[in-house]
Amino acid sequence: MSGRKHNLPLDALIFDMDGVLVDVSASYRQAIIQTVNRFFDTGLALDYDGEPVSLLDAEDVDALKLAGGFNNDWDLTRAFIIYFLEMLPPLPMPTFPLRRHVAAILAYLQVARGGHLPVTMNLLRQNKDIPRLARRVQAAGGGLPAIERVLTQRNRHLIETGDNLLKGNLIQRIFQELYLGATLFEKVYGEKAVIAQTEGFIHNETLLIAPDVLATLAAELQLGIATGRPRLEAEYTLDRLGVSDFFQSLVTHDDIVAAGAEGKPAPWSLLEAARRLHPTPARSAYVGDTPDDIRAAKAASQTVPFLAIGVLAAAADKTALQRHFEAAGADIILSHPNRLPDILFRSA
Template sequence: MRGTVNLDLRALIWDIDGVLVYVGDSYRKAIVETTQYYFTEIVGLGLDDYLLSIEDTQKFKMAGGFNNDWEITYGAVLCFLTGIISEIDSRGKCVNSLKDLPMMWDESHRGLDLDPVFKGTAAKGGGLANLRNALVELYGGSEETAEKFWHTDLIKQLFQEMYLGRDLFRKKYGFKPEHVKSKGFIRNEKPLTAQKLLSRLSERHIMGIASGREHFEIDVVLKMHGFREFFNEEFIVGSDDFPSGKPDPSQLLECRKRIEEVKGFIGGGNIAYVGDVPDDVIAAKRAGFRSIGVTASIRNDSGKKRLREKLIDLGADFVVDELAELDEVI
C-alpha cells in the first residue's frame, strides 16, 4: 500500500473486473478461447497450441485503451490474422478468401511476436485504432488484407456465447447460442472481497459503479456474489450508458452526476475511483477524482509489482494488494 494518511472521502465509485471479482477464469479466459475458436473453427487451422495466453490479455490492458474485453479479442484476432497473412505474403502468395488460409498456412508458423505490437500501440496512445496503426507500421499491406477476414460482429457473438453460456446468452439476446453451448465462463468468477467489507464501507460512503460491463452482466455478477445490496441502481453506470470506455472519464462523471442529484454536491477530491488497470487511474485523474489502485487480481509477484509501479507512476493516491487494506486507508 502506498502512503498511510487516510483519505477524506464521501463516495467510492468502483470498477468490477479485477476489483470486486476475479475474471482471469472468465472474461480473460473468454478472450483466449474466442481467439482460439476463431482460428480453429471459423478459419479452419489445425492448431495444437494456444495462440494467446492469459498473460497476453494483461499486456493489452497495460498498453491502454482496451476497456472492453471484446476489443481485446478483436485486437488479438486481427494480430494473428495479420501475422499469418504476412507470412503467406512473404512467400509471394496472395490470400483472396478465408478458405484460402488453411491451404496456404505454414504449420510451422505459429503466429507473431505480440510485444512489438503492444509497444507500438502504447506509444500511439493505446486502444484498438492505434493497434491497427501499429500493425500497419509493422506489417504494411498484410494488415489491410487481414481486415477483410476480420469479422468483429461474429467475434463478439462467440465471446458472449462463451462468457455468458447458453442460458444467460438466451436471456440477454433472445435467441439460442449458435456456436458454443456451454455453461459459460461467468460461472468461474470469484469474489475478491467479502460482503462484510463492502457492508462496512457502504455505511461510511456513498457507493457507485462505473464499469466496462453492460448492465445485464453487472446485475448478474452483483447478485451472484451477494454484492447487490451495497449499490443503489441509480448509481450504476455501464458501457451501455456510455460506449466510450476508460480512460475517457464520461462514465465516472455520469456516476458522480447521478449521486449528486440525490445526495447533493460532492467535491471531486472527496470521491475515489477504485480500479485495477492504468486506464482506471487516468480516468479518475481526468474526472478530478482520487484514485485507488488494486492489484489483487494479479496472481504472480512480478506481475503484481509491475502493475503497482505503473499505477503509482500514473498518480494513484493509494495502491492496495488486497481490498481488505482499504479499511486502513478510508
C-alpha cells in the same frame, strides 16, 4: 454511520467491477483467450502441430491491456485476432456475397482459407511477441486506433465489423457465447448459441472483495460502480454474488453508449456514477485495476475532487502493474481491495 474516523476526506467510493469487486481471471480473461483460439482453430480451421495449445496466456492479456485504451474486452480480443491474422500469409477474398449469419461467416472463412496453410496454431504461438506488440501499441497511443497504426491491413477482410453480433460481428458473437454460455446467451439475445454449448465463463466469477469489507465501506460512504460491462452482465453478476444492495449507482457500457460518451480513460462514467448518488458527493475516489482507471480518475479530478486508487490483486505481474499505476499518477496503490478500510478509516 459507525463513528469511525476518516483518514481521508471522502464522501463516496466508485468501483470498477472487474479485478476489483469481482475476480474475472476465469471468466473475461478466459473468454478473450478462448475466443481468439476459436476464431483460428474453428473459424479458419488451423491445424495443431502435436498437442493443442492456446495462442495466448493470461500474461499476454494483461500485457496488451496495460498498453492502454482497452477498457472493452471485445476490442482487446479483436486486437489479438488482427495481430495473429497478420502472421498468416495473405488469404484471398471469396467472390460470393457474404450473408450476415454465423454459419455463412464460418463458410466464408473456410473458403478464404483455401487448402493447406503452412501455419499451425503451435507456430503462431511460438512466433508471437505480445510484449513487443504492447510496447508499440502504448507508444502509438493505445487501443484499437493504435493497432490500426502499428499493424498492416493483411487479411483484415476476414473480420466482419459492426456492433451487431447477430448480423456479422463474429468476434463478439464467439465471445458472448463463450462468456454467457448457451442458455444465458439465448435468453439475452433470443437466438440459439452456435459455437459454444457450454455453461459460460460468467458462472466462474467470484467475489474478490469480501462482503464484510463492503458492509464496512457502505456504513461510512456512498458506494457506486462505473464499469465497462454491459448492464445485463453487471447486474447478473452482482445479483448472483449477493452484493447489489451495497451500491447506490451503477453506470455501464450501455449508459456510455446511450450518452454518446467515451469509455475510460475518459472520465464520464466516473462522474456520472458519482452524480447519481444522493446526496451528490463533494469528494470521491475511484478504485480500479488498470492504468486507464487511474487516468480516468485523474481526468475526473479536473471537474470535481476525485482520488485515484489502484488495486494489484488481479494482476498476473503485480510489479509491472505497480509501475504503470505510478506512471499514471495513482494516489494510492493497494495489494488488495480488502485493505480499503485500513487505509480509509481508523477507530474512533
